[in-house]
Amino acid sequence: MTSTAAELLEVLWGRASTEPVSASQLRVLLILEHHAGINLRTLADSLASTPPSTSRLCDRLHAAGFVERIASPTDRREVRLHLSSRGHAFLADLRTRRQRALQAVLDQMPDAQRAMLLQGLEAFCQAAAAQISDEAQGPGSQTA
Incomplete structure (x- = not known):
């Protein structure tokens, strides 16, 4: 029953497109929303990915205006990742569209x-x- 419910949610939520971000990029945005200011290595660990792959994901999200990179105040070599205002707005809009589909x-x-x-x-x-x-x-x- 749980797999059927999950699949049906995927179909419903698939109607609420995640464009212009991919599923992997959406995962990054959701992690950053809950863990603002994490570094790249911690994000890579959360994604079970490599730092180079995670860096490329973040590069694309930064170029699209969804993620901000801020130098750590304690170590200038370390970059902290945050959702931008556009990233927050995108997630809010996506949740609204998904909620409408589920509410129906x-x-x-x-x-x-x-x-x-x-x-x-x-x-x-x-x-x-x-x-x-x-x-x-x-x-x-x-x-x-």
């Missing part, structure tokens, strides 16, 4: 089923956030 489906569901779905999604979000937090803290970390 939810509007077709009976109220009781929507309430159950909401409860399940809240539990899912809590569990996923805990897992991501544990992974970010590294091996041996545990949540209380």
Whole structure:
């Protein structure tokens, strides 16, 4: 059921085009939104990619005006990555379009089923956030 739901979301959200960014570039934007000011190596690790590939992704996003590169105040050789105002606006617009597509489906569901779905999604979000937090803290970390 989860793979079917994920595939259906992909179809719905595919209608809300991510142009002009690719799926990989979108992942970069989403990571930067949640981890403003990370360096290239940390971003590459988050993407399970190499620094040269990640640098090329960021070069294209910077050229398109979605990402800002700012020299670290503590080490001028290190570059910190941030979403630009255009990057923030793009993600807000994408979320709005995706939300409209999802809302059209939810509007077709009976109220009781929507309430159950909401409860399940809240539990899912809590569990996923805990897992991501544990992974970010590294091996041996545990949540209380």
